[in-house]
Amino acid sequence: MEKSKANVTHQFIATCPNECKRALSQELLSLGAIDVKSQKRSVLFEASWESAYKILLKSAVASRVYLKIKQVNAKQMNFMQSKLSRSNLESYFKKDTTFKIDIYENCPEEIRIGKNQLSKTVRLAIEDRFHFLKLPQPRVDIKEPDVTFVGFYNGVDFILSVDLCGRSLHKRGFRKFNHLAPIKETLAAAIFRQALITKPQCIYDPFCGGGTMIIEAAYQALNKSVSIHRKKGSFDMENMSIFDKDLWRSTAEKLRNEMHPEPEFKLYASDLDSECVEGAKENALAARVEKHIEIFTKDFFESTPPEEKGVLVCNLPYDERIKQQDAFYKNLGDHLKKNYKGWKAFLLMPGSAGSIGLKPNSKTNFKNGSLQVKLCEYDLF
Numbered sequence: 001m002e003k004s005k006a007n008v009t010h011q012f013i014a015t016c017p018n019e020c021k022r023a024l025s026q027e028l029l030s031l032g033a034i035d036v037k038s039q040k041r042s043v044l045f046e047a048s049w050e051s052a053y054k055i056l057l058k059s060a061v062a063s064r065v066y067l068k069i070k071q072v073n074a075k076q077m078n079f080m081q082s083k084l085s086r087s088n089l090e091s092y093f094k095k096d097t098t099f100k101i102d103i104y105e106n107c108p109e110e111i112r113i114g115k116n117q118l119s120k121t122v123r124l125a126i127e128d129r130f131h132f133l134k135l136p137q138p139r140v141d142i143k144e145p146d147v148t149f150v151g152f153y154n155g156v157d158f159i160l161s162v163d164l165c166g167r168s169l170h171k172r173g174f175r176k177f178n179h180l181a182p183i184k185e186t187l188a189a190a191i192f193r194q195a196l197i198t199k200p201q202c203i204y205d206p207f208c209g210g211g212t213m214i215i216e217a218a219y220q221a222l223n224k225s226v227s228i229h230r231k232k233g234s235f236d237m238e239n240m241s242i243f244d245k246d247l248w249r250s251t252a253e254k255l256r257n258e259m260h261p262e263p264e265f266k267l268y269a270s271d272l273d274s275e276c277v278e279g280a281k282e283n284a285l286a287a288r289v290e291k292h293i294e295i296f297t298k299d300f301f302e303s304t305p306p307e308e309k310g311v312l313v314c315n316l317p318y319d320e321r322i323k324q325q326d327a328f329y330k331n332l333g334d335h336l337k338k339n340y341k342g343w344k345a346f347l348l349m350p351g352s353a354g355s356i357g358l359k360p361n362s363k364t365n366f367k368n369g370s371l372q373v374k375l376c377e378y379d380l381f
């Protein structure tokens with residue numbers, strides 16, 4: 001790509017839960033995004049295509065990344081259709097590319113236009129554009145489209161974007177073993193952005209389950225791009241004629257070269273259940289970080305710190321199997337106080353969890369799936 005073209009920026013939208021927007025904004029800035037603005041459940045930013053490709057391959061916190069195509073006033077559908085049809089809509093297609101349109105409305109009921117009406121307007125704009133260019137009309141496929149357009153109506157404007165990802169970015173592809181109560185990869189990554197502000201000597205997850213937390217920590221410790229192993233053709237962007245294969249390849253190559261040969265800190269994980277331990281090892285292997293993590297079977301209440309100092313990060317068990325909820329949290333606090341002096345702990349637990357008998361430095365609320373959870377940070381001394 002010529003120099004001038006490479007420097008041109010475009011507007012993108014990266015989505016994430018509201019509680020992760022700060023972590024996402026910081027991550028986007030570190031990957032070359034500019035003019036980063038927080039919005040409802042997403043972050044709007046500007047980036048060159050090279051930075052956008054970096055973000056698609058490396059963002060650990062974003063769920064999806066959209067390219068913003070056009071923002072138009074949505075007072076009149078005819079006006080909107082005509083404005084949209086004047087954008088280069090053909091650049092999001094290749095020969096035989098199929099598409100669908102997803103619509104979101106975020107405004108009071110009485111001023112809604114309706115998803116059907118909005119989606120029809122976008123479809124007609126695409127038809128007008130292809131008709132104008134004398135190109136064969138692309139086909140709609142609601143079930144397995146090659147490309148998804150995303151329309152957002154805020155009560156005044158309609159914002160048309162196109163999803164560059166296809167499969168959500170949290171699906172890294174390493175989950176061979178499925179734990180019953182896994183943490184979402186993007187949430188684990190957002191937690192590590194907080195837990196790893198100062199580089200620790202080691203990270204230890206003593207309730208590792210299928211290993212999601214420690215694998216996300218390993219990605220950060222190795223500066224490894226979380227989506228670098230995604231199969232060719234699994235980003236929807238690859239189905240569009242705007243896709244620049246050479247730039248994509250060279251960006252991926254640069255990211256591979258930026259990876260550390262050894263992790264910046266040591267990584268340990270354990271679980272009481274040996275089946276989980278085997279599962280976590282299997283997942284670490286699929287994520288290609290297995291040789292950097294020590295994973296073993298251990299009851300936390302019999303554990304000793306693997307290093308003199310470090311950061312303990314875990315997603316505590318919270319299903320009905322822990323009958324003695326209060327005793328569990330109290331014993332956990334006692335074990336930490338007695339055995340982990342000099343450590344920091346970040347514990348993710350249900351919003352309703354009892355006290356562990358230690359005063360947290362900070363408390364952040366998150367949602368893990370439909371469960372309200374809180375991340376409490378402790379200094380142990």
Ligand SMILES: C[S@@+](CC[C@H](N)C(=O)[O-])C[C@H]1O[C@@H](n2cnc3c(N)ncnc32)[C@H](O)[C@@H]1O
Pocket residue numbers: 179181182183184206207208209210211212213270271272273276298299300301315316317318
């Ligand atoms: C919420 S799950 C962790 C899920 C994990 N973050 C993931 O994404 O797969 C909690 C884990 O704690 C483990 N566990 C329960 N009691 C334990 C104990 N006393 N010591 C160590 N692990 C324990 C369970 O076996 C379970 O795998």
